[in-house]
Amino acid sequence: MHLSLVQLAQFRNFDQVAFSPCESLNIIHGANGAGKSSILEAVHLLGFGRSFRTNRQNSVVKHETNIATVFGRLTDDQGVEQKIGCTRHKSEGFEFSINGERTKKLADVVRKIPMQIFTPQSSDLIIGQPVLRRRFVDWALFHVKHGYSDLVAAYTKTLSQRNALLRNYLNKGVPIDTQQFNYWSESLGRYGNLISEARKSYLEAINAQVVALYRQFIPEFKIDLRYNNGWDKGTSFEDSLKAKEARDLQYGYTTVGPHKGDIKFTVNGLSAAENLSRGQLRILVSILQIAQMKMFSSLSNKSTIYLVDDIAAELDEKTREHFLDLILETKTQVFVTAIETSQFEFTNKYNDKKVFHVEHNQVNEE
Numbered sequence: 001m002h003l004s005l006v007q008l009a010q011f012r013n014f015d016q017v018a019f020s021p022c023e024s025l026n027i028i029h030g031a032n033g034a035g036k037s038s039i040l041e042a043v044h045l046l047g048f049g050r051s052f053r054t055n056r057q058n059s060v061v062k063h064e065t066n067i068a069t070v071f072g073r074l075t076d077d078q079g080v081e082q083k084i085g086c087t088r089h090k091s092e093g094f095e096f097s098i099n100g101e102r103t104k105k106l107a108d109v110v111r112k113i114p115m116q117i118f119t120p121q122s123s124d125l126i127i128g129q130p131v132l133r134r135r136f137v138d139w140a141l142f143h144v145k146h147g148y149s150d151l152v153a154a155y156t157k158t159l160s161q162r163n164a165l166l167r168n169y170l171n172k173g174v175p176i177d178t179q180q181f182n183y184w185s186e187s188l189g190r191y192g193n194l195i196s197e198a199r200k201s202y203l204e205a206i207n208a209q210v211v212a213l214y215r216q217f218i219p220e221f222k223i224d225l226r227y228n229n230g231w232d233k234g235t236s237f238e239d240s241l242k243a244k245e246a247r248d249l250q251y252g253y254t255t256v257g258p259h260k261g262d263i264k265f266t267v268n269g270l271s272a273a274e275n276l277s278r279g280q281l282r283i284l285v286s287i288l289q290i291a292q293m294k295m296f297s298s299l300s301n302k303s304t305i306y307l308v309d310d311i312a313a314e315l316d317e318k319t320r321e322h323f324l325d326l327i328l329e330t331k332t333q334v335f336v337t338a339i340e341t342s343q344f345e346f347t348n349k350y351n352d353k354k355v356f357h358v359e360h361n362q363v364n365e366e
């Protein structure tokens, strides 16, 4: 799959720009502040329905205007052309369209373009909050496992019902309705086990790939990744829920379950977050994403789009080259940004590539 046309209007520093990327490697270069990350941000909106740079989503709208739009013409893996549109009103949130039809269902849009992004902040996947690691594994399951997003939705809804009873008990002294509470706990147990099993088997499946890839970069390190269920080791979720009931009542929310799940990364038996250098962390993240892409395409027979912002930040040239080689081995459309084209001399060996220069709020193909 690939985007053959990207158009932006009133997006960040751009008025109206359009460019036609190639199916494989697209290099976007320009000076600091030229708008390289903004271009990636616009493409990212088509794949994720949100910005990767900010939680204040309306900041993508160009100053002194009210509506930003991004349009992408996509050729999917069956060769069918699809038109994806995204509009951001300053005050009214996002609106999406697929082939001209408006939809507010973000999942419909996200499902169209499986996308990954690598930025200088990506090492947060290892050193940041557990939610980022849960998102990593859920991204893959969302795209490849039929019914997974419904399962997560059912779990989330049940969790909020159970939490409402706990919160009302804690804050307002409302006695717990035991029948209701047991009902929500049983449902939570059922959905929670399915989520955990799915996450665990997915991670077991990519583990070997991650270990092998990491060895290619740093042969002396043995990486391992393990899923932590989010409840006490050696017990079932149901038993753990029961055992933690008193604590849940005391805190006013459910303290165990897949919403507390995490992935533990170790190198030679030590915590990766605490022992790897910043560059090594980035290598680990890039490898996880490559393993994810490979697994994704083998399970779904689909390809992905990969965005790489500021590739030169803390990845040396040899690593950069190996990283891009591995990505381009898979059938992936790649967008990379860099300040200098000299950071990309090694890409001379690729024939299928386009170079874009961002300058004076314009994007020009070279």
Ligand SMILES: Nc1ncnc2c1ncn2[C@@H]1O[C@H](COP(=O)(O)OP(=O)(O)OP(=O)(O)O)[C@@H](O)[C@H]1O
Binding pocket: 011, 012, 013, 014, 030, 031, 032, 033, 034, 035, 036, 037, 038, 039, 059, 060, 061, 062, 063, 339
């Ligand atoms: N809503 C907005 N309206 C207009 N201009 C904006 C808006 N948001 C950001 N900008 C400006 O857009 C420009 C492009 O920023 P961007 O982060 O895309 O640059 P960049 O090329 O990635 O730079 P760097 O090399 O420093 O990462 C900046 O000058 C920024 O101040």
Ligand SMILES: [Mg+2]
Binding pocket: 036, 037, 038, 309, 310
């Ligand atoms: Mg940038």
